[in-house]
Amino acid sequence: MNIQAQNRQIAWVVDLNKCIGCQTCSVACKVLWTREDSEKAQWWCSVNTQPGEGTPRGWENMGGGFEEQTHRAKPGEQPTPADFGGGFEFNHEEVFYGGSAGKVHLEPQAPREGRWAMNWDEDQGAGEWPNSYYFYMPRLCNHCSNAPCLRSCPSKAIYKRDDGLVVRDEDACLGARFCMEACPYKKIYFNYDRHVAQHCIGCFPRIEAGVAPACVRQCPGRAVFVGWLDEEQSPVSRLVNEWKVALPLHPEYGTRPNVYYVPPLSPHPLNEDMSVNTEKSRIPPEYLESLFGSEVHGALDFLNAEMAKTREGKTSELMKTLIAYKWQELLGPFAVDPAEIIATG
Amino acid sequence: MKLAKSEQDRETLIDPSSKAWEGTPAQALSLSPVPLEAQPNEYIRASWATRSYGKTGEVSATALADNDRLYVRLQWEDDPAPNEEFPDAAALVLGNGDLGTLGSSEQPLSLWYWAADRDEPLSLTASGPGVFARNGDNGISGAADLSNGRWSVVIAGPLAALAGDQLGVVVWNGSNQERAGLAAVSSWVALEKE
Numbered sequence A: 001m002n003i004q005a006q007n008r009q010i011a012w013v014v015d016l017n018k019c020i021g022c023q024t025c026s027v028a029c030k031v032l033w034t035r036e037d038s039e040k041a042q043w044w045c046s047v048n049t050q051p052g053e054g055t056p057r058g059w060e061n062m063g064g065g066f067e068e069q070t071h072r073a074k075p076g077e078q079p080t081p082a083d084f085g086g087g088f089e090f091n092h093e094e095v096f097y098g099g100s101a102g103k104v105h106l107e108p109q110a111p112r113e114g115r116w117a118m119n120w121d122e123d124q125g126a127g128e129w130p131n132s133y134y135f136y137m138p139r140l141c142n143h144c145s146n147a148p149c150l151r152s153c154p155s156k157a158i159y160k161r162d163d164g165l166v167v168r169d170e171d172a173c174l175g176a177r178f179c180m181e182a183c184p185y186k187k188i189y190f191n192y193d194r195h196v197a198q199h200c201i202g203c204f205p206r207i208e209a210g211v212a213p214a215c216v217r218q219c220p221g222r223a224v225f226v227g228w229l230d231e232e233q234s235p236v237s238r239l240v241n242e243w244k245v246a247l248p249l250h251p252e253y254g255t256r257p258n259v260y261y262v263p264p265l266s267p268h269p270l271n272e273d274m275s276v277n278t279e280k281s282r283i284p285p286e287y288l289e290s291l292f293g294s295e296v297h298g299a300l301d302f303l304n305a306e307m308a309k310t311r312e313g314k315t316s317e318l319m320k321t322l323i324a325y326k327w328q329e330l331l332g333p334f335a336v337d338p339a340e341i342i343a344t345g
Numbered sequence B: 001m002k003l004a005k006s007e008q009d010r011e012t013l014i015d016p017s018s019k020a021w022e023g024t025p026a027q028a029l030s031l032s033p034v035p036l037e038a039q040p041n042e043y044i045r046a047s048w049a050t051r052s053y054g055k056t057g058e059v060s061a062t063a064l065a066d067n068d069r070l071y072v073r074l075q076w077e078d079d080p081a082p083n084e085e086f087p088d089a090a091a092l093v094l095g096n097g098d099l100g101t102l103g104s105s106e107q108p109l110s111l112w113y114w115a116a117d118r119d120e121p122l123s124l125t126a127s128g129p130g131v132f133a134r135n136g137d138n139g140i141s142g143a144a145d146l147s148n149g150r151w152s153v154v155i156a157g158p159l160a161a162l163a164g165d166q167l168g169v170v171v172w173n174g175s176n177q178e179r180a181g182l183a184a185v186s187s188w189v190a191l192e193k194e
């Protein structure tokens, strides 16, 4: 398949209203790319419960990216493997075959104190019953258009491909780890055996063969779209550029990320007398603004209006797109079935 | 610095605590930090603007050669603070050019780079502070010993690679997160062959 890719940009759109937090995307990526022992703590795609401290723990307070006013490089911290919390052993043997059914439960095998297992300790959420709330947010490298990881690397090991993916030449990487500090999304990992940093490669060998990235193709929630940002009639482009309901995460970091999120709608909260407060949403809009910027309010209003339209029996192109009646629509131009690819070399 | 000829075998010469090193006088080299302004990008300059690096002020160096290999033993005080993320490391620099900036794109230098967390030293081309590229395997070897708070590291490679009969030395203090161009470097030292 000939993918025309001259200074174009591949982009992802994740519909947070449809993500069920199943981690299939995380596992699809894991089994494809990070199976080495030395890659145990690496989850290039990870799904966190929001609100929460996320993975790596407290990543939003670790710096990196650019200063909002001056656009100058902002110093950042390098997350530790413990912050990533992705390398735990679980007591599968004991739970499944230990003869102690009902007495022991599955748990990461590490002292609870200071432990931060991905999809475990970070599974937080917020609010008080009956108005508690949470949603899931998958995160992967944003393949930023203004990538601080790339700019911070002294050995120029990181580059942006013609299709917009930000990748690293592992032979050129000497393990200086400035990229890990400079990436404000904290999506770069270090391989201590091979002395190289590693991050999501956007499944470029699949992209080159016309196959969607694993996180997109394997999603049972039909929650993730992929495609060219500039292809006007594509779902990705319409969601981002035309309808403006898909927004970058933390645009204030200044990196121009290319993973976009449809913000989550939520039910109305209950008053103390258990009557419905139709004035408000359970997920505070200020919280969503802290993630997706002030554009989020317009996006939520438009989503609500289009939903109301369909309730009245009218059609909404936006709703049809988000529902994705045909799942191949999520894959954009990368709809080739990987089972049909004959691997060579 | 004297480059003494030795008849010892390779295994003896690569051993930092072997007797082969005893007869030859060591030379004290003073090191200074690679300048912040010379660091290759804004991120590194911004994140190290208020932290000091290049903390290793002095190294003692001894040079030996057999028929075809150069062996240099470097010894310096280890920083007792733990190495949490980055290894202690050292390199010999060969070539002609600006040693203070670890080379430039016009005049790259050769680095024989030893790091405490790697099995084998690397051969690198340095075109500026941290602007390093790996070369293929060109016969660099090394061995190290850390005792009584002092590193003793031998780095060896082909004698033929010695250009201009001069050497430079770089040391990275891993406890201080020194890596890439964040290092302490010597001035060129002339080698006086026996």
Ligand code: SF4
Pocket (backbone or CB within 6 Å): A018, A019, A020, A021, A022, A023, A024, A025, A026, A047, A136, A138, A218, A219, A220, A221, A222, A223, A224
């Ligand atoms: S596979 Fe899809 S639904 Fe499941 S966590 Fe990932 S994005 Fe959400």
Ligand code: SF4
Pocket (backbone or CB within 6 Å): A140, A141, A142, A143, A144, A147, A148, A149, A150, A166, A182, A183, A184, A185, A186, A187, A188, A199, A255
């Ligand atoms: S998300 Fe991080 S690793 Fe990915 S391109 Fe942006 S800065 Fe680089």
